[in-house]
Amino acid sequence: MKCCIKIGPERFHADQIKFFIMISPFAAVMLLPIIYVVFHAFKPVDELFAFPPRFITLRPSLENFTRLLHTANSSNYPAALYIFNSILSTLLTVVATLLISASAGYVLSKKEFKGKRLIMNMNQAALMFVPVAVAVPRYMIIKGLGLMDSFLSHIFPLLAMPVGLFLVKQFIDQVPSSLLEAARIDGCSDYGVLFRIVMPIIKPALATVAILSFQSAWNSVEASQMFIENEKLKTFAYYMTTVTSPSGSSVAGQGMAAAAVLIMVVPNIILFIIMQSRVMNTVAHSGIK
Amino acid sequence: MKSIRGLADRYSHWVLLMPFLVFFTLFILLPVIFAVLLSFTRYDSIQSPVFVGLQNYLDIFTHDTVFMQKVLPNTATYALIVGPGGYILSFLLAWVIAQMPRIPRTVLAIVLYSPSLLGSVALSTIWGVLFSGDRMGYLNNILYSLGLINEPVAWLTSAQTLLPIMIFVGLWSSMGVGFLAMLAGILNVNAELYEAAYLDGVKNRIQEIYYVTIPLIRPQMLFGAIMALVNTFNSPGLGVALSGSNPTPDYAGQLIVNHMDDYGFLRYEMGYAAALSVVLLTFVWIMSKAAYRMFEDRD
Numbered sequence: 130m131k132c133c134i135k136i137g138p139e140r141f142h143a144d145q146i147k148f149f150i151m152i153s154p155f156a157a158v159m160l161l162p163i164i165y166v167v168f169h170a171f172k173p174v175d176e177l178f179a180f181p182p183r184f185i186t187l188r189p190s191l192e193n194f195t196r197l198l199h200t201a202n203s204s205n206y207p208a209a210l211y212i213f214n215s216i217l218s219t220l221l222t223v224v225a226t227l228l229i230s231a232s233a234g235y236v237l238s239k240k241e242f243k244g245k246r247l248i249m250n251m252n253q254a255a256l257m258f259v260p261v262a263v264a265v266p267r268y269m270i271i272k273g274l275g276l277m278d279s280f281l282s283h284i285f286p287l288l289a290m291p292v293g294l295f296l297v298k299q300f301i302d303q304v305p306s307s308l309l310e311a312a313r314i315d316g317c318s319d320y321g322v323l324f325r326i327v328m329p330i331i332k333p334a335l336a337t338v339a340i341l342s343f344q345s346a347w348n349s350v351e352a353s354q355m356f357i358e359n360e361k362l363k364t365f366a367y368y369m370t371t372v373t374s375p376s377g378s379s380v381a382g383q384g385m386a387a388a389a390v391l392i393m394v395v396p397n398i399i400l401f402i403i404m405q406s407r408v409m410n411t412v413a414h415s416g417i418k
Numbered sequence: 419m420k421s422i423r424g425l426a427d428r429y430s431h432w433v434l435l436m437p438f439l440v441f442f443t444l445f446i447l448l449p450v451i452f453a454v455l456l457s458f459t460r461y462d463s464i465q466s467p468v469f470v471g472l473q474n475y476l477d478i479f480t481h482d483t484v485f486m487q488k489v490l491p492n493t494a495t496y497a498l499i500v501g502p503g504g505y506i507l508s509f510l511l512a513w514v515i516a517q518m519p520r521i522p523r524t525v526l527a528i529v530l531y532s533p534s535l536l537g538s539v540a541l542s543t544i545w546g547v548l549f550s551g552d553r554m555g556y557l558n559n560i561l562y563s564l565g566l567i568n569e570p571v572a573w574l575t576s577a578q579t580l581l582p583i584m585i586f587v588g589l590w591s592s593m594g595v596g597f598l599a600m601l602a603g604i605l606n607v608n609a610e611l612y613e614a615a616y617l618d619g620v621k622n623r624i625q626e627i628y629y630v631t632i633p634l635i636r637p638q639m640l641f642g643a644i645m646a647l648v649n650t651f652n653s654p655g656l657g658v659a660l661s662g663s664n665p666t667p668d669y670a671g672q673l674i675v676n677h678m679d680d681y682g683f684l685r686y687e688m689g690y691a692a693a694l695s696v697v698l699l700t701f702v703w704i705m706s707k708a709a710y711r712m713f714e715d716r717d
Binding site for chain 2 (some may be wrong): 135136138139140141145148149150151154155156158160162163165166169181182199225228230232234235236237241242248251252255256257258259260261262263264265266267269274286288289291292318319320323339341344347348349350355357366367369370383386387389390393394397398401402405408409410411412415416417418
């Protein structure tokens with residue numbers, strides 16, 4: 130009772146020790162595999178072959194990375210090409226998703242019109258949408274649109290992002306309508322209101338959507354596996370499946386695979402670390418009522 | 419020119435909404451509708467579809483022994499443990515780190531969240547090495563040096579261990595955006611409400627969670643539940659990637675999604691695969707209804 134309610138405390142107190150003890154096994158299980166990948170990625174060949182396997186890297190080297198970037202896979206393209214494709218498709222996906230979600234979120238939050246409820250309900254239902262469940266019809270639609278073997282097939286399927294729209298809309302709900310009214314009276318069109326007033330205010334929500342969209346685009350193998358035959362257009366996440374699966378059991382392959390995992394994961398983690406306070410600010414409004 | 423601008427201003431809401439609606443329709447709504455329609459046909463992607471009524475569904479539930487004996491029980495076990503389990507774990511860990519000052523809390527939030535950033539490819543690479551079946555595998559090596567095993571265990575290709583490992587990896591990566599939402603929700607609860615609750619007779623922290631925290635962050639709890647659900651079903655490649663084959667050894671790690679891929683893209687029985695996806699979507703829908711039932715605002 131009395132003082133003991135200390136959620137989100139200001140400073141450390143001996144009472145908190147039990148919580149640190151509770152969390153430490155979980156934190157260790159979460160972190161150790163990731164630390165292990167970091168060590169593994171920097172191991173030179175002789176340490177990869179060391180028996181018994183050692184957790185720590187004694188003489189870190191960039192061998193695995195250079196081998197990964199220079200080794201061509203079966204189709205003779207170097208990893209650098211796949212990395213470039215990944216960066217380009219991810220960048221385009223994130224930018225387009227932000228624009229699409231922000232404009233739709235603004236309309237759904239601040240405008241009244243026929244059909245609005247229906248759209249909001251559909252989006253809410255689509256929060257639980259599982260893209261892999263409809264892989265077959267998505268394949269047929271891509272084919273029907275003539276997007277087979279096109280770079281756009283990396284991007285288009287990811288652009289409508291129900292969670293993104295949902296978070297942006299919830300966030301815009303917090304923006305006072307009077308502020309937008311004032312701008313309208315000053316002669317701003319809806320587009321002006323959106324780009325000059327709403328977008329700057331909802332930066333935290335946009336940062337969050339950017340992270341989620343980055344994650345799904347950067348990790349996506351759907352298009353490379355199913356929609357694109359031309360090796361030149363495939364992405365790094367796909368390339369990883371070719372490095373890791375056939376040679377997965379070979380020890381030298383494991384070093385390269387670990388380096389590849391790092392390339393996949395580090396951008397995600399850095400982005401999240403940079404934006405984490407904005408993300409927390411956004412998800413605080415994420416409740417479904 | 420002027421009239422185009424006038425129209426664009428007058429219907430600005432539709433103009434702004436249009437891009438989202440187009441992509442939503444093309445890649446979310448239509449695929450679901452197509453899946454339902456296709457599920458009533460036989461279609462090999464070359465000849466045009468033939469209407470077969472409920473035949474595919476009948477086959478799934480009466481003839482497909484692999485589905486009934488392996489895929490369905492595997493999916494149910496995986497989903498019921500990783501879905502609710504990962505969700506409860508997310509809430510409890512969020513609650514525990516909410517008791518800490520800002521810096522350790524932020525660090526721990528990042529640590530717990532980071533596994534969920536890995537896609538299924540990276541996931542299976544990491545765990546594939548740790549569970550690797552020869553003596554170089556870390557787990558084998560540790561067990562061997564402790565004298566617990568004499569022969570290396572083929573963790574990923576053995577029917578007994580593949581599913582438990584998939585469940586473990588699923589739980590390991592389940593602290594996603596729902597976890598962050600619940601953490602933010604817990605941190606935003608007004609401290610005075612706790613004080614009031616203690617005056618009203620709440621006696622310990624467990625009662626506090628049950629009577630104060632959960633009811634107050636119900637919207638975030640619901641969001642977290644839906645995210646947990648999607649996360650559960652959205653890491654399809656796991657079993658296949660870990661074991662290196664589709665079908666997985668003795669179908670031990672076969673989930674509905676893999677079964678669907680098997681029929682859709684390896685055997686080109688698109689109608690049958692579509693019926694499987696309708697079964698999966700129904701499964702997700704039922705579980706999300708349960709989540710809404712639990713947390714929706716009743717007033």
